[in-house]
Amino acid sequence: MDSTKHSLKDFLYIPDADIMERASIFQSYTNDIREKHHYQYRRVSLNGSGPTMEVIDHYTGKVREMIYMASNDYLNLTRHPRVLVAGQSALLKYGAGAGSVPLLGGTMDIHCQLEKDVAAFKGCEDAIIYTSGFGSNSNTLLALLSKQDIAILDQYVHASIVDGCSKTNIRYFRHNNLEALERILSKAQDEYVTKLVIVDGVYSMDGDIAPLDKIVELAHQYGAYVMVDEAHATGVIGENGRGTPEHFHLESKVDIVAGTFSKGFGAVGGFIASNSNLIEYLRFYSRGYMFSTAMTPQAAGSLCEAMKVIVEEPELRDKLWDNIRYFRENLLSLGFNLGQAETAIFPIIIGDDWKVKELGRRLDEMGIYVNPVFYPAVSRNLSRIRISLMAEHTREHLDAALNALEDLGREFGIIKEAAKQDIAATIK
Ligand SMILES: Cc1ncc(COP(=O)(O)O)c(C=O)c1O
Structure with a gap:
């Protein structure tokens, strides 16, 4: 099955397919996502939530340290x-x-x-x-x-x-x-x-x-x-x-x-x-x-x-908000569309499912752990990369993600070439 022609919603109900048949059809969908290296679900962590995380790579089986930007553990209270x-x-x-x-x-x-x-x-x-x-x-x-x-x-x-x-x-x-x-x-x-x-x-x-x-x-x-x-x-x-x-x-x-x-x-x-x-x-x-x-x-x-x-310990929230402001200002000056986001969750709204999948794959390869999100989790045409920040992310973590997003954003035509000069100054 060509997964690019489908979304998760297509397998909620399939006329005349019983539950086992439906599951088997769905399996051929996820197999195709895996083959395309677009399977970014259930990445397995060896050490739990934190600004970085040890993750078993789905495709090589090797353990990699990734910058973890997909957690809702905003104040790092899990640890x-x-x-x-x-x-x-x-x-x-x-x-x-x-x-x-x-x-x-x-x-x-x-x-x-x-x-x-x-x-x-x-x-x-x-x-x-x-x-x-x-x-x-x-x-x-x-x-x-x-x-x-x-x-x-x-x-x-x-x-x-x-x-x-x-x-x-x-x-x-x-x-x-x-x-x-x-x-x-x-x-x-x-x-x-x-x-x-x-x-x-x-x-x-x-x-x-x-x-x-x-x-x-x-x-x-x-x-x-x-x-x-x-x-x-x-x-x-x-x-x-x-x-x-x-x-x-x-x-x-x-x-x-x-x-x-x-x-x-x-x-x-x-x-x-x-x-x-x-x-x-x-x-x-x-x-x-x-x-x-x-x-x-x-x-x-x-x-x-x-x-x-x-x-x-309000200083935890202060650190989180310092990160939010820094990340937001830089993403906006790079020209990304963040919708109306104003908290620790950053939707990089792209709308083209293929680009979102490829961007997700490339960010994963670059060691940035984020979540690609598609319909039905969000409206059609509003597929996105969802990023979330924590208090313990350092400037180095944020800059690594911003640099990766800048390079890929330009390569995929998501941000405009012209924005580049303006941001060099802002990021410093
Ligand atoms: C807005 C909202 N409400 C409720 C929930 C469910 O919370 P929990 O993950 O603790 O079951 C979530 C979590 O995903 C959520 O995002």
């Missing part, structure tokens, strides 16, 4: 000494697993502490914690919304939110577009029992920030609630890294604050913070919470400490 010690002592004290579901024996004081801490961190009355951010969003929404309700979603919200809305009515509004949102809100006004507007604080593929202040005002004006997914905002934006509500001085005005513990917090799991009635309801009606074993004590211990580090 922060305080976080490691806290996780280790929770592991030794409570054991490797929780042993049961939270309602029936799996709840430990370390889980209660984490719930309390995350609620306070997000300025809410209470919080529920899940073992994944995906499960947190999807199970919460499945528990809350039914056929009498409507979920009004920004078109770019995360897949976990879309899946969670499968039992309710869904309307999408154009990304970050307030007029489009208002049109839907005004039509939905008297038709549904619950109206819930759901947005991401920072968008995972675009790195831009939702205008949450205006969204909350508009939604409340039309009697709708607001839920914000803080996956890529926590630790990164807001004066104390508390995320989008803090960034817009909206603490306690957002009805439901969702988030994951796997990105800025550096571990794993997810949470929902809200008023205590809603949280208690979720503890009994959210099936992914009720029927799933509680978070490992080690993760809970690490996370309690990670939350303290985020607030007590």
Whole structure:
């Protein structure tokens, strides 16, 4: 099969092919990607997340040290000494697993502490914690919304939110577009029992920030609630890294604050913070919470400490933002299209799938670990290279990536030749 003529979406459903046949057809697609050296999935690391990473090369089997620019571990808390010690002592004290579901024996004081801490961190009355951010969003929404309700979603919200809305009515509004949102809100006004507007604080593929202040005002004006997914905002934006509500001085005005513990917090799991009635309801009606074993004590211990580090060590966020500013200014002066990105996520939007694949391959060969992203993860014609930065990237790491991107950008006709003279001065 010629993989250039297909996208992942083509194998979601194939008429008359049963599940085994469908998987076998998909296999011939991935075989072709491998042959073209475009298979940049599941690269295997030998030492975990950090500004550089030892990776087993898919094609030669050799171990290479790469500059790792695909992690959401924005503050490098996965390896922060305080976080490691806290996780280790929770592991030794409570054991490797929780042993049961939270309602029936799996709840430990370390889980209660984490719930309390995350609620306070997000300025809410209470919080529920899940073992994944995906499960947190999807199970919460499945528990809350039914056929009498409507979920009004920004078109770019995360897949976990879309899946969670499968039992309710869904309307999408154009990304970050307030007029489009208002049109839907005004039509939905008297038709549904619950109206819930759901947005991401920072968008995972675009790195831009939702205008949450205006969204909350508009939604409340039309009697709708607001839920914000803080996956890529926590630790990164807001004066104390508390995320989008803090960034817009909206603490306690957002009805439901969702988030994951796997990105800025550096571990794993997810949470929902809200008023205590809603949280208690979720503890009994959210099936992914009720029927799933509680978070490992080690993760809970690490996370309690990670939350303290985020607030007590603002220098980590300062370093991250120094990197963001430097990288952004240089990419823009080189002439790359970054859309509306303004946080640690940089989409190099190209739109030509073949160029994105080739660019991904060449960057990989040059030791720069980034992610090529295609439809259906992003809209058709907006395929891109997604880069994410961490606090611990040094100027050398950033310059190595900028130099590689400059050379390849010019070779592939993504940036204009004329921009070259202007940037030489900026990069110094
Ligand atoms: C915006 C957003 N929400 C939720 C999730 C799910 O989080 P987790 O990876 O912790 O399951 C992700 C992660 O990929 C995400 O980007």
